Amino acid sequence: MSGRTRVKFCGLTRPEDVDAAVAAGADALGFVLWPGSKRALDEQRLAELSERVPAFVTRVGLFVDPDPGLVARSAEHLDLLQFHGDESPADCEAAGRPWIKALRMRDGLDLHAAAEVYGGARALLLDAYRPGVPGGTGETFDWSRIPAGLAKPVILAGGLSADNVAEAIAAVAPFAVDVSGGIEAAPGIKDAARMAAFLRAVRRADDARFDA
Numbered sequence: 556m557s558g559r560t561r562v563k564f565c566g567l568t569r570p571e572d573v574d575a576a577v578a579a580g581a582d583a584l585g586f587v588l589w590p591g592s593k594r595a596l597d598e599q600r601l602a603e604l605s606e607r608v609p610a611f612v613t614r615v616g617l618f619v620d621p622d623p624g625l626v627a628r629s630a631e632h633l634d635l636l637q638f639h640g641d642e643s644p645a646d647c648e649a650a651g652r653p654w655i656k657a658l659r660m661r662d663g664l665d666l667h668a669a670a671e672v673y674g675g676a677r678a679l680l681l682d683a684y685r686p687g688v689p690g691g692t693g694e695t696f697d698w699s700r701i702p703a704g705l706a707k708p709v710i711l712a713g714g715l716s717a718d719n720v721a722e723a724i725a726a727v728a729p730f731a732v733d734v735s736g737g738i739e740a741a742p743g744i745k746d747a748a749r750m751a752a753f754l755r756a757v758r759r760a761d762d763a764r765f766d767a
């Protein structure tokens with residue numbers, strides 16, 4: 556799959572951050588609906604933030620082993636569901652909405668097999684593995700572990716920032732990149748300058764890739 560690298564900014568909690576992310580040129584915005592996160596939103600806040608998002612920017616809801624009722628209620632404010640826990644393919648399908656599956660890159664994970672198991676996913680999001688933490692660690696993983704020719708589009712996540720995203724794109728050529736901590740001033744507080752710098756770094760990496 557080719558084309559420019561899509562960019563998702565995740566963990567938005569404030570209206571001004573939504574506006575800044577859209578202005579910077581993000582393709583997708585992530586809203587964390589897992590109550591254990593420092594970036595968690597309640598349903599009322601999700602509705603408020605979601606309303607600000609213009610057409611052609613994808614609203615993504617992030618869940619970790621959620622209660623199906625929460626998914627069903629949140630879904631009206633979302634375009635895509637991101638499952639970041641131990642959900643089965645049936646769990647991911649249950650809401651009847653487009654979804655992606657996050658996989659944490661623990662030792663021995665077979666990505667070709669996972670792509671088959673999660674055959675209904677629109678993409679696989681690959682994140683760093685830290686025991687006991689479902690994601691958002693700010694840590695990278697060894698990108699060379701991602702095999703070529705996966706049957707699903709890859710969304711690369713985990714410890715990305717304006718400083719390393721170009722290297723990541725050159726190494727992996729992912730369909731998309733996803734960042735949370737690397738564009739923050741503080742947990743849950745995005746930084747407009749860091750968001751803009753991240754997008755610029757992605758654009759430069761794409762220019763280098765397509766001009767090569």
Ligand SMILES: O=C(O)c1ccccc1N[C@@H]1O[C@H](COP(=O)(O)O)[C@@H](O)[C@H]1O
Nearest residue numbers: 565592689690691693713714734735736
């Ligand atoms: O952001 C969180 O709090 C979070 C909680 C539980 C699961 C995933 C979470 N975030 C996602 O993790 C990856 C990597 O984040 P980072 O860039 O390393 O901070 C990304 O998809 C976040 O959306």
